Every structure is written in C-alpha cells, then in structure tokens.
Amino acid sequence: MGGSGSRLDGREYQVWRAFHRMHDQLSLALNQHLQRDAGISEPDFQVLAALAEAPRQALRSRELREELQWEKSRLAHQIRRMEQRGLVVRDECLEDGRAATVRITDAGLTSVRAAAQAHAAMVRELFFDALSPAQLDAFDEAGAAVIERLRQRCPAEAP
Amino acid sequence: MGGSGSRLDGREYQVWRAFHRMHDQLSLALNQHLQRDAGISEPDFQVLAALAEAPRQALRSRELREELQWEKSRLAHQIRRMEQRGLVVRDECLEDGRAATVRITDAGLTSVRAAAQAHAAMVRELFFDALSPAQLDAFDEAGAAVIERLRQRCPAEAP
DNA sequence: CCCCAAAGGTTGATGCGTCAACCAGAATAC
DNA sequence: GTATTCTGGTTGACGCATCAACCTTTGGGG
Numbered sequence: 001m002g003g004s005g006s007r008l009d010g011r012e013y014q015v016w017r018a019f020h021r022m023h024d025q026l027s028l029a030l031n032q033h034l035q036r037d038a039g040i041s042e043p044d045f046q047v048l049a050a051l052a053e054a055p056r057q058a059l060r061s062r063e064l065r066e067e068l069q070w071e072k073s074r075l076a077h078q079i080r081r082m083e084q085r086g087l088v089v090r091d092e093c094l095e096d097g098r099a100a101t102v103r104i105t106d107a108g109l110t111s112v113r114a115a116a117q118a119h120a121a122m123v124r125e126l127f128f129d130a131l132s133p134a135q136l137d138a139f140d141e142a143g144a145a146v147i148e149r150l151r152q153r154c155p156a157e158a159p
Numbered sequence: 160m161g162g163s164g165s166r167l168d169g170r171e172y173q174v175w176r177a178f179h180r181m182h183d184q185l186s187l188a189l190n191q192h193l194q195r196d197a198g199i200s201e202p203d204f205q206v207l208a209a210l211a212e213a214p215r216q217a218l219r220s221r222e223l224r225e226e227l228q229w230e231k232s233r234l235a236h237q238i239r240r241m242e243q244r245g246l247v248v249r250d251e252c253l254e255d256g257r258a259a260t261v262r263i264t265d266a267g268l269t270s271v272r273a274a275a276q277a278h279a280a281m282v283r284e285l286f287f288d289a290l291s292p293a294q295l296d297a298f299d300e301a302g303a304a305v306i307e308r309l310r311q312r313c314p315a316e317a318p
Numbered sequence: 319c320c321c322c323a324a325a326g327g328t329t330g331a332t333g334c335g336t337c338a339a340c341c342a343g344a345a346t347a348c
Numbered sequence: 349g350t351a352t353t354c355t356g357g358t359t360g361a362c363g364c365a366t367c368a369a370c371c372t373t374t375g376g377g378g
Contacts, residue, residue, distance in 0.1 A: 006276060006279050006280035006283055007275075007276075008279050008282060008283065008287075011299075012282075012283070012287055014299070015298055015302070016282060016286070018299060018302035018303060019298065019302055021228060021302070022302045022305045023182050024228075025306060026305060026309065028336085029313045032313075032336095041364080043363090043364070043365095061327065062325090062326065062327095065326095069180060069183075070365095071365080071367090072327065073327085073328075073329080073365085073366070073367080074364085074365055075327090076327060076328055076329080077328090077329090077363095077365080080328085080329095093326095096325095096326075096374075097326095097372075097373050097374080098325070098371095098372060098373045098374070099325095099326060099327080099373090100326080100327065116166075117165060120165050121165035123167060123171075123175060124171070125312065126305065126308055126309060126312065127175070128167075129308070130304040130307075130308040131301050131304065131305075135300060135301045136174060138293065138294045138297030138298065138301070139174055139177075139297065139298070139301060140170075140173070140174045140177060142289070142290050142294045142297070143178055143181045144177060145289040145294075146181045146185060146285065146289045146290075147177065147181055149284075149288070150185065153284065153285065154188045187365095187366085190366090191366095200333075202334070202335095219356090220356070221357090229335095230336075230337090231356075232335085232337080232357085232358075233336075234357090235358055236333095236335075236359090237333095237335090239359095240333070240334090255343075255344075256344080257355070257356045257357065258355095258356060258357080259356080259357065259358095
C-alpha cells in the first residue's frame with residue numbers, strides 16, 4: 001500500500017468541502033447577526049455567556065479556559081480586548097498571587113442578554129431546524145468520535 | 160410562542176458545542192501538521208491545490224474565488240502573502256485589463272506535492288475513519304441542508 | 319533557606335478573515 | 349462619444365488565533 005492509498009475519493013472530497021463550507025458560512029452568518037444585534041462577536045458572546053452563568057458572574061482565567069477549551073494566550077488577548085470595551089474587568093485573586101479573575105460588567109450583562117435570544121434563534125433556524133433527528137444523532141456521535149480520535153492520535157493538540 | 164421558545168435545550172447545546180470543538184480541533188491539528196510537513200497553512204494548501212489542478216497551473220482571481228468560495232479581499236490578501244513567499248505569482252490578464260491571473264510557481268508545486276499525501280492521510284485518519292458510512296451520509300446531507308437553508312435565509316451572506 | 323521546576327498569565331509577532339473604501343477597466347445608456 | 353454603472357481587484361484598519369518567549373508566584377526538594 002503506497003502513499004496513493006490515502007488520497008480522498010470524490011465522495012470524500014465533496015463531504016469534506018461541504019463540511020468546511022457549512023462551518024464557514026454558518027460562522028459568518030452568526031457573527032454578522034450577533035454583531036448587528038448586540039455589537040459583539042461570537043467569541044465575545046461565548047465569554048460573556050460563560051461568565052453570566054457563573055456563580056458570582058466571575059471566573060478565574062483557568063476555569064474560563066477550561067470551560068471554553070481555549071488556549072492561554074487566546075483567552076488573554078480576548079479578555080484584554082473585552083476589558084478595553086468595558087464588557088469585563090480583571091482583578092487579582094486573593095488566594096493565588098498569579099491568578100486573575102474575570103468578572104462580567106453591567107454593560108457585559110446587558111449585551112449578552114440582548115444577544116442571547118436572537119443568537120439562539122439563529123442557531124436553531126440555521127442549524128437545528130435543517131437537521132432531522134437522525135442527522136442530529138449522527139452529528140452528535142460523529143462529533144464525539146472525531147474528538148476522541150483526535151485525543152488519541154494528537155494528544156498534544158487536544159489537551 | 161414567545162422568545163423563550165427559541166432557547167437551546169441541553170441536548171442541542173451539547174451538539175452545538177461538540178460541533179464547534181470538533182471543527183476547531185480538527186482545523187488546528189491539520190494546520191499544525193501541514194505547517195510541520197510542508198511549511199504551509201491550510202489556506203495556502205487550498206489555493207495551491209486549486210492552482211495545481213488548473214489547466215495551465217494558473218487561474219484568474221475570479222475563478223479561484225469561485226472555486227474556493229472566498230471573498231474578494233480574502234483572496235487578495237492571501238495571494239499577496241503567498242506571492243511574497245514565492246509560492247505563486249500574479250500577472251496581468253491580456254483579455255481583461257482589470258483582471259489578474261494567479262500562477263503557481265515551481266516552489267509552490269513542490270510544496271503542495273510534499274503536503275498532499277500527508278494531508279489527505281491526516282484528513283482520512285482523523286475524520287473519515289472516525290465516521291461510519293451512515294454517519295458519513297448524514298454529514299453529507301446535513302451539510303447540504305444547512306448550506307441550502309443559509310442560502311434561503313441569508314442570501315447576502317451566502318453568495 | 320535557597321534553588322528549581324511547574325503553573326497561571328501576559329506580551330509581541332505574525333498569519334488569517336472581514337468590512338468598508340477605493341481604483342481602474344469594461345459595459346451600457348443615452 | 350461621453351456619463352453612468354458594473355465588475356474585478358487592491359488596500360487599510362481591525363479583530364481573531366497561534367506560537368514562542370517571558371514574567372511572577374507557588375510549591376517542593378536539597
């Protein structure tokens with residue numbers, strides 16, 4: 001079995017491209033609507049949603065990172081930008097001198113509340129309403145299977 | 160049916176997040192391997208692959224954009240970066256004074272050939288081998304359904 | 319106590335993607 | 349034949365994501 005055995009056939013190629021296109025267009029549409037409705041991006045929304053549901057509207061960076069499955073620096077950059085816009089504030093952690101806790105501001109709460117309904121409706125309309133129950137199941141299982149495989153094969157890249 | 164009817168339930172939320180995580184991790188892993196194996200990114204690869212298969216190893220920007228389903232400026236920026244690295248060259252089009260044609264260079268061909276096998280193997284290993292035939296079908300249909308829905312509901316965003 | 323490794327975060331550089339504005343050549347209207 | 353509009357493409361600014369390097373605090377050993 002030479003290297004050519006791993007080329008993707010026509011069907012696979014098509015599925016792969018459809019997957020990419022679906023993700024990109026979905027992501028674009030959601031971002032545009034979120035931006036229009038509430039003036040925030042999807043990453044903003046994810047952070048704000050996580051904080052809004054947290055015990056005291058605050059989380060330590062570590063926890064937020066765990067929740068969102070983001071890298072350190074990605075979160076740091078995102079929080080910096082959001083802090084500049086007044087959506088969150090950072091303050092030091094008493095127990096651990098290294099740590100920082102991120103807290104959502106009133107402005108942030110206002111934004112995320114304004115966005116939540118419309119965003120969920122959009123996700124439902126564009127994604128879930130397009131899928132049959134069987135497709136939904138397949139999606140769920142497939143997602144889990146791919147993630148599991150990534151965890152096994154590329155442990156470094158999937159912490 | 161008020162606004163609260165559109166909130167995502169637990170199952171949907173989980174599927175939605177799994178979908179995002181799958182895409183992000185897959186994309187990350189593929190990019191890392193492509194970068195390591197051939198020193199190019201996934202967008203680089205897409206452009207190079209399209210050009211390598213084109214009639215004279217060249218396409219007009221318009222055609223490339225059609226093929227990849229990218230925006231004008233996205234392609235322009237990408238091509239500029241790739242030209243700086245010597246992977247492609249731009250030259251003027253004789254028939255149409257506005258147009259530009261993009262041609263792959265020998266270096267570009269070398270890179271894309273070096274990358275193709277390993278990349279395809281990676282996609283197969285991480286994606287297709289994780290999916291059952293039924294899941295593959297579901298993925299295919301679901302992708303088409305979502306794209307079609309996007310086309311209907313957000314015509315502006317899905318040209 | 320001191321050294322050293324690990325953990326929590328930040329920063330800077332660079333590539334990627336979008337948007338809005340722009341420019342030049344081409345088509346079309348009149 | 350000139351004015352208008354359309355089309356193909358570029359640019360600049362900005363936000364997003366990764367990587368590598370760095371800094372500080374913590375926690376252990378010696």
